[in-house]
Amino acid sequence: MRTIELRGDKVVLVDQTQLPWRLVRVRCHSAEEVAAAIEEMKIRGAPALAAAAAMALAITALRSRARTKEQLMRELERAGGRIRRTRPTAVNLFVGLERVLSAARSAVDIDGVREAVVREARAIAQEDVKVNRKIGENGAALLEDGDVVLTHCNAGSLATVDYGTALGVIRAARSAGKKIEVIATETRPLLQGARLTAWELSREGIPVRVVTDGMVGYLMAKEMVDKVVVGADRIAANGDAANKIGTYSIAVLAKEHRIPFYIAAPTSTVDPKVKTGAEIPIEERRPEEVIFFRGVRIVPKGVKVFNPAFDVTPARYITAFITEKGVVKPGELSKLFKS
Ligand code: MRU
Numbered sequence: 001m002r003t004i005e006l007r008g009d010k011v012v013l014v015d016q017t018q019l020p021w022r023l024v025r026v027r028c029h030s031a032e033e034v035a036a037a038i039e040e041m042k043i044r045g046a047p048a049l050a051a052a053a054a055m056a057l058a059i060t061a062l063r064s065r066a067r068t069k070e071q072l073m074r075e076l077e078r079a080g081g082r083i084r085r086t087r088p089t090a091v092n093l094f095v096g097l098e099r100v101l102s103a104a105r106s107a108v109d110i111d112g113v114r115e116a117v118v119r120e121a122r123a124i125a126q127e128d129v130k131v132n133r134k135i136g137e138n139g140a141a142l143l144e145d146g147d148v149v150l151t152h153c154n155a156g157s158l159a160t161v162d163y164g165t166a167l168g169v170i171r172a173a174r175s176a177g178k179k180i181e182v183i184a185t186e187t188r189p190l191l192q193g194a195r196l197t198a199w200e201l202s203r204e205g206i207p208v209r210v211v212t213d214g215m216v217g218y219l220m221a222k223e224m225v226d227k228v229v230v231g232a233d234r235i236a237a238n239g240d241a242a243n244k245i246g247t248y249s250i251a252v253l254a255k256e257h258r259i260p261f262y263i264a265a266p267t268s269t270v271d272p273k274v275k276t277g278a279e280i281p282i283e284e285r286r287p288e289e290v291i292f293f294r295g296v297r298i299v300p301k302g303v304k305v306f307n308p309a310f311d312v313t314p315a316r317y318i319t320a321f322i323t324e325k326g327v328v329k330p331g332e333l334s335k336l337f338k339s
Contacts, residue, residue, distance in 0.1 A: 045159020155231025239330025240277025
């Protein structure tokens with residue numbers, strides 16, 4: 001299932017705020033509409049954000065009335081600026097934007113810019129599918145027949161263009177004939193695990209059980225988890241990795257219980273400019289996401305709330321990174337960038 005597509009001069013995406021109740025797609029007609037969809041989490045997940053950012057520029061170019069390359073470049077830079085301000089943590093969004101803008105800059109004229117922007121946006125989406133398949137293939141070898149794999153948030157088809165990173169590893173292991181069961185943590189406050197991961201896996205017949213975030217220690221102590229596989233939003237050069245809030249606690253518990261903890265992510269999630277996790281910008285979202293549960297107030301009036309959307313897992317808790325270029329230990333990330 002494609003999560004996001006460029007259809008003519010529109011971006012069509014699965015509205016993830018409506019799942020698991022309804023599978024509906026929304027059409028975005030401008031970069032502004034794509035930016036709003038990102039902020040409202042209609043589209044989310046690091047690799048899907050790269051595609052959304054790139055496609056936002058593509059529709060800007062296709063709909064523009066600019067007459068010169070310079071005018072069109074100004075519109076693209078403005079649209080890029082708007083997308084850049086949506087969510088700060090997933091580096092993929094910025095990588096997607098930069099790839100498209102630099103393709104645009106190197107075109108010779110206005111028609112060349114239009115063509116380059118659309119070509120690059122489509123290439124980003126196509127590559128994402130291929131990269132995820134490769135991540136799946138590389139990670140499947142780490143899973144054994146009968147494994148129970150715990151995952152957090154949603155790093156599946158819905159977080160990418162298709163197939164998924166952490167869930168791609170699970171899909172590939174199952175395609176290789178291994179019996180794998182999944183434990184999906186609910187993922188407070190927006191419930192990506194309960195709503196999205198459980199929806200994605202159950203509709204494919206992959207056995208999945210949902211637990212609340214606070215149950216992980218109990219399950220691990222009871223030896224109910226064999227491996228952890230999660231995604232990432234930004235990986236620092238030293239191997240510290242930002243992912244959905246709650247990932248850090250799971251990693252610490254996994255180490256205590258000697259359970260392998262893997263991060264499945266494309267190499268484009270590694271940000272070599274960021275030396276350690278301390279430099280990764282962590283998004284803080286609206287307190288209302290914690291205060292209200294589907295419109296019902298669950299925190300007393302006047303009580304303050306803190307709502308960071310991500311945390312950083314230090315490299316020492318990560319057994320290995322599963323990437324499209326192979327499986328590497330945190331200290332070996334630089335190997336991925338040697339040609
Ligand atoms: O806030 P979200 O839902 O965008 O957070 C997403 C995650 O944390 C995912 O685990 C991450 O983007 C990896 S997706 C392959």
